[in-house]
Amino acid sequence: MAKLVNNLLVATHLAVAGEALRLGALAGVAPEALLPVVNAASGRSAATEVNFPRWILSGAFDSGFSAGLMRKDVGLALDLARAVGAELPACSAAAARWARDSLPAAADFNRLPAAILAEG
Numbered sequence: 001m002a003k004l005v006n007n008l009l010v011a012t013h014l015a016v017a018g019e020a021l022r023l024g025a026l027a028g029v030a031p032e033a034l035l036p037v038v039n040a041a042s043g044r045s046a047a048t049e050v051n052f053p054r055w056i057l058s059g060a061f062d063s064g065f066s067a068g069l070m071r072k073d074v075g076l077a078l079d080l081a082r083a084v085g086a087e088l089p090a091c092s093a094a095a096a097r098w099a100r101d102s103l104p105a106a107a108d109f110n111r112l113p114a115a116i117l118a119e120g
Contacts, residue, residue, distance in 0.1 A: 003062060004080060007073035012094040013047035015110075018116030019032075021052070031057060051110055056117070061108040067098075067106025074098050 020043070024034040029053065037115050039049050074095045081088050101112050 001080075004073055004077040005079070006086075006097070007070060008091055010047065011070055011074045011098055013045045014051060014113040015094040015097050015116060017045065017047045017052065017102050022119060026120070041090050047113070051113070053108040055108065056114045057095035061110055061114075063108050063110055065109050065110060066105060067101065067103040067107045067109045070109040071101075071105075082097050084103075104119035 012070055020038075021031040021034060025031055034107075035052055035057075038044055049061070053060055078088070078092065078095050081091075097116070098112065101115070103111050103115075
């Protein structure tokens with residue numbers, strides 16, 4: 001249970017952080033300049049404090065967790081939500097992004113927020 005809840009949060013945080021950082025970039029502030037501000041303020045999360053600097057902006061993509069596993073866990077979390085009657089509109093929107101993503105299952109899961117960030 002805890003793993004599903006955690007991974008649903010991580011998946012949602014990564015997708016939303018990618019969108020927010022893309023907004024900043026389109027407004028003229030590079031993600032590398034925006035992240036320290038976000039991480040010193042209330043918008044921070046493990047996604048912005050760890051994933052973006054360590055694996056996404058660095059281009060390392062070697063976290064050891066795959067996109068396929070994240071998609072599986074997100075799907076299981078949404079199955080659980082349906083089973084207990086929980087409506088999760090924000091998480092469901094992020095989960096839809098993970099479900100429609102075309103990353104190979106073996107790809108590092110951090111490639112999805114990187115792709116979101118790169119959209120223009």
